[in-house]
Amino acid sequence: MNTVLTRKRLVIGNWKMHGTLAANATLLDGIKADAASVQDCEVAVCVPFPYLGQVQASLEGSSVSWGAQDVSTHEQGAYTGEVSAAMLADFGSRWVLVGHSERRSLHAESDQLVAEKAIAALAAGLTPVVCIGETYEQQQSGQTSSVIERQLAPVLALGADLVTRMVLAYEPVWAIGTGLSASPEQAQDVHAFIRARLQGLGVPQVRVLYGGSVKAVNAASLFAMPDIDGALVGGASLQAQEFLRIAAA
């Protein structure tokens, strides 16, 4: 089976903690206006919780889907400040990022917790986008594979039936927001490593996105790599034209 053909390209914008009602309206209008011209690539945005209603109202019926950037492991209850997967689904979310490096480093999210968030998302019918990636120090000391292996372990342990419903995103921490993207070859090396793990589980068709300073100028060369199935885009997703140029690449 040719797994490449079965992996539809996917480009997700991660707005992080940016936006206002007014700025979002302009951005969403821009994305909607041109999204239909993007062929053979799914386009989505993951937005701050308070804007899910706005994004739903704006994107409903368009080809662009949406989601959030984090989710609680709990279904409901006394968890002040948490947002459940069912709440995200209530607002039409299709996706949720879990384990973004900013959550791992700023909120001490463990590999195990990230796997639990993925389970919570799946239980509510959302697709978790599980983010993994090594720091600069880890990369410099040759630990990339072992870090990826460790981060993936509790996720892969969930088994093929659950993992097949996920998306993975390889985001080297040193490339996030730095303007210093991994080279296509560097990224492909890690993606091939991840693909081999997925293959080992019998789910090679799971999509693996690359993230970290993806822009319109470097998107095409990254997407030309056999195991890179799309991108998770931070900064460049805040400009409609730039974001859609990435999706069109």
Ligand code: PGA
């Ligand atoms: P960046 O962020 O594109 O701004 O590097 C990517 C991400 O953090 O998902």
